Amino acid sequence: MFRNKSNAAVPHFFGSSHFQFPADAPNQLQLCVNVDKKASVYDKNPVSTGLRLSYDDDERNSTVSSASGSIAIGSSMFSSLNVDIEREFDQSRKELEHYVRMQEENLLQGLREIGQRHITSCLTYVENSCIKKLHQKNLELETVTCKNNKLVELTKQLTAEAQNWCNIAKYNESVANALKTSLEQAMQQGSNQRSIVGENDVDDAASCVDPNNFLCNSGERERSNSVCTNALTCRSCKSKEVCIVLMPCRHLCLCKACEGFVSACPVCRMATNASFEVYLS
Numbered sequence: 001m002f003r004n005k006s007n008a009a010v011p012h013f014f015g016s017s018h019f020q021f022p023a024d025a026p027n028q029l030q031l032c033v034n035v036d037k038k039a040s041v042y043d044k045n046p047v048s049t050g051l052r053l054s055y056d057d058d059e060r061n062s063t064v065s066s067a068s069g070s071i072a073i074g075s076s077m078f079s080s081l082n083v084d085i086e087r088e089f090d091q092s093r094k095e096l097e098h099y100v101r102m103q104e105e106n107l108l109q110g111l112r113e114i115g116q117r118h119i120t121s122c123l124t125y126v127e128n129s130c131i132k133k134l135h136q137k138n139l140e141l142e143t144v145t146c147k148n149n150k151l152v153e154l155t156k157q158l159t160a161e162a163q164n165w166c167n168i169a170k171y172n173e174s175v176a177n178a179l180k181t182s183l184e185q186a187m188q189q190g191s192n193q194r195s196i197v198g199e200n201d202v203d204d205a206a207s208c209v210d211p212n213n214f215l216c217n218s219g220e221r222e223r224s225n226s227v228c229t230n231a232l233t234c235r236s237c238k239s240k241e242v243c244i245v246l247m248p249c250r251h252l253c254l255c256k257a258c259e260g261f262v263s264a265c266p267v268c269r270m271a272t273n274a275s276f277e278v279y280l281s
Helices: 027-044 053-206 218-231
Strands: 012-014 018-020 244-247 251-254 274-277
Touching (some): 053 274
Antiparallel strands (some): 012 018
């Protein structure tokens, strides 16, 4: 701290009242000390003679004055030495404060860098986590979107099928109404023919004359009656009344019992794809 100056004159103290100066100390300071020692020696054993009394007094006064001057010079040297020491202390204190300040700044800078790295690592971790979660959510969204598209397509297909079945039902209903009308007309014609045949039989029984040649045409009437009867009889079992209309040929030719055993129309031999039951009144 004191820079180890070689020319610093620092006294070395020995005992209680003696001290020794270094070799490069000023000569006047050493002389002052030596004179002071001599004065103390002279004070211990004072000698006074009558012949040299005034001479001794003059010598003593000159010695004291020179010693006083030497002491003043020594005091100035000590004061300058104290100033140098204080200057060294101030310089050392400033250097120490500067060093402490630099270390404090370095420590704060290191702490800031550590904090910045920690924040950067945390932000990187959070960013990677968010990217991973976002990727997972995107995959889930793609899966849900694909399923939704499939459901939309299935809904469209079901809607189209439902509309098709509605159209088929309306068509079948119209066909059934038309067949019902045709059957009613056929049955009405058959009843009219039966009534005509009955009247002719009564007339034949009442008269032996055959003006309309009814007896000759009786075979034709029987054939027409058999045709009407066969038209209302099942074409498969030949015994039960028809009640099933086959599609798409629209032939009323089967009974309820024979519906499940026939795959083609017995009348036109066309393959059937649907059938429905009608009720004849």
